[in-house]
Amino acid sequence: MRLKLYRAPTMAEAMARVRAELGPDALILATRRAAEGVEVTAALEPEPPPAARDAERERLLAYHDVPTDLRPALEHGPLDAALAAALPFSPLPLDGACRPILLAGPPGAGKTLTVARLATRLVLAGTRPLVITTDGRRAGAVEQLAAFTRLLGIELVVASHPVTLGRALARRSPGCPVLIDAFGTDPFDPAQREEVAALVSTAGAAVALVLPGGLHPAEAAELAEGFAAAGATLLVATRLDQARRLGGVLAAARAGPLALAEAGIGPGAADGLAPLTPAFLARRLVQAVQPCPREPSP
Structure with a gap:
């Protein structure tokens, strides 16, 4: 897990920095007031390795009983993009x-x-x-x-x-x-x-x-x-x-x-x-x- 500490004058500014750097999936672990405003400790779960992502996608497609001839086209990349293609x-x-x-x-x-x-x-x-x-x-x-x-x-x-x-x-x-x-x-x-x-x-x-x-x-x-x-x-x-x-x-x-x-x-x-x-x-x-x-x- 990747931890980062953000300091800003207001909570809104701190949260904006968190979202800008870590994205919407960031986990907020702690917040506290500091002399210069607020401190926010945030974290981001590491991306699973490609093999783990592929295995998870294969399980999802098998659960839905997706036809076997269609599965290769849906096994990699963002699922919405794969479906669109x-x-x-x-x-x-x-x-x-x-x-x-x-x-x-x-x-x-x-x-x-x-x-x-x-x-x-x-x-x-x-x-x-x-x-x-x-x-x-x-x-x-x-x-x-x-x-x-x-x-x-x-x-x-x-x-x-x-x-x-x-x-x-x-x-x-x-x-x-x-x-x-x-x-x-x-x-x-x-x-x-x-x-x-x-x-x-x-x-x-x-x-x-x-x-x-x-x-x-x-x-x-x-x-x-x-x-x-x-x-x-x-x-x-x-x-x-x-x-x-x-x-x-x-x-x-x-x-x-x-x-x-x-x-x-x-x-x-x-x-x-x-x-x-x-x-x-x-x-x-x-x-x-x-x-x-x-x-x-x-």
Whole structure:
């Protein structure tokens, strides 16, 4: 451990010197008043040797069950930079001047809630999107989304066929963002995949696959490939507040390939979604391996 003593007229000046020289990870061991002001004793833990850092990274990647063909690209250097170089990342095109966004995925992945969250984000930013659901077959699907759109004061259109979808899009206001909630789809069923592809073609939409975190990497990769065949180019990873192992998210992005766009991080409509950036994903990968806090024994 490297110890250093800092003297300054004020505590604020002393702490500024500590941060400037030792960085934000410095440990403050002691402070005391001195004749000339204050003294601060600070320390910095030495960097682990390269071999130890590599072993720690290998354990992290193994914990998350990251696909073996992806691990070499993530084993060295800052994790966020390695992720940015190895996987595609891109924000959702929510500008009304861009194409509509169609959210597709297997049943129960969180598509409807994701649409509600994106609509909430737009409304809070002063933009009123057009929300369309194509899921007229699942009991309660329309009612679930209608509850959100009523609260937001925006329009919800039910269009379960390409013809009705085309009519709804023809009536939208210029520059109005469009969010389309697709029905839960089995991408390995050719008929369902073609049905989604027809909706995508009619809307000219950018397609985001909504996939929950925590899936087995092989399963996630196969789903990503199936939805990519139907036009998906983006990935929204849901339930990252619950999933402990995120290898499936990385596997899906790699297999599609699908650009990582958004992350589901909580139950709320207003704050339950966050941009899925390399820095965010790196933090989640590291945080997930930390021991869970335990309640004290009675």
